[in-house]
């Protein structure tokens with residue numbers, strides 16, 4: 001067991017990397033996918049089920065937890081790990097992104113963001129300092145800088161100004177974080193889709209110094225082509241010996257493309273959220289279980305899948321319980337989707353370690369039919 005946070009790069013294949021992040025709460029095998037546990041729960045999953053899918057780390061949302069049940073209450077209950085019965089690593093975001101997308105009535109100044117809760121309308125203030133304090137109360141292992149993710153479309157000037165604000169906030173986050181052995185602080189690169197701004201942001205972050213670096217400001221509607229265009233160069237601006245985290249990504253093919261371009265960590269609500277809306281992800285493409293053509297199909301979602309959903313239930317059953325709005329529907333599809341995502345990550349890690357990523361990616365794309373399967 002280690003008391004420190006450290007990243008060990010074990011193999012590369014082109015720009016792709018595989019390695020291990022060691023933390024006091026256990027190892028994170030990279031490339032890693034982090035299920036999203038927004039309000040101290042990965043929706044429709046028990047923590048032990050999330051662990052059974054192969055997840056080494058999950059994500060918690062500062063915005064949601066500060067509003068309900070409150071970071072102080074979580075701290076009084078022993079911290080987020082104890083509170084939600086997850087003893088492996090947790091990464092918490094810093095709240096800013098969700099303020100912009102969820103809260104009402106916001107005021108953004110150099111100092112921070114004032115907003116009203118979407119839960120009860122109460123007033124709150126987030127800044128680098130308060131975000132660091134909240135994430136410390138939650139007790140997460142990996143803390144994210146407080147940043148601003150500009151909404152698209154945005155002018156180059158607006159993106160530049162926003163990025164430079166985020167860099168000043170990164171310095172304040174670093175100063176407020178202090179010295180917390182065994183805990184990591186990740187910086188977040190901004191700069192939109194402009195190479196020079198991305199490079200400026202990467203240099204600013206490195207001059208401050210972080211335990212890992214996120215690529216922010218993507219997966220905000222720019223589309224896969226534009227996102228990959230940034231990922232063709234942005235990870236290369238970051239240190240080789242630190243983890244790179246792409247925030248909010250994504251669909252399976254987004255993940256494969258991001259890993260090919262040097263990304264080590266990702267998070268996305270897609271596998272869990274789409275599981276609740278009847279959408280299953282498989283190596284051959286997507287199954288929309290509400291489609292009537294599944295109602296007499298005795299086959300599992302995926303014949304080759306070893307998850308409890310595919311081992312125990314037919315598409316006919318899954319169609320029925322989805323239509324009947326039974327809770328087991330979201331449970332089974334979420335479990336399957338998270339299992340599939342972790343299988344994909346394991347396949348990527350093994351392929352990179354064996355120097356056969358190109359063959360893996362070719363097979364990944366060759367097996368996927370278009371549309372509902």
Ligand SMILES: CNc1nc2cc3nc(NC)[nH]c3cc2c(=O)[nH]1
Pocket residue numbers: 093094095096097144145147148149188215216217218219220247248249
């Ligand atoms: C916590 N800071 C922070 N979170 C983010 C979360 C995201 N989630 C997406 N797509 C779902 N894009 C994101 C960008 C950022 C970003 O630029 N900054």
Ligand SMILES: [Zn+2]
Pocket residue numbers: 301302305306307308309310311336339
């Ligand atoms: Zn399955």
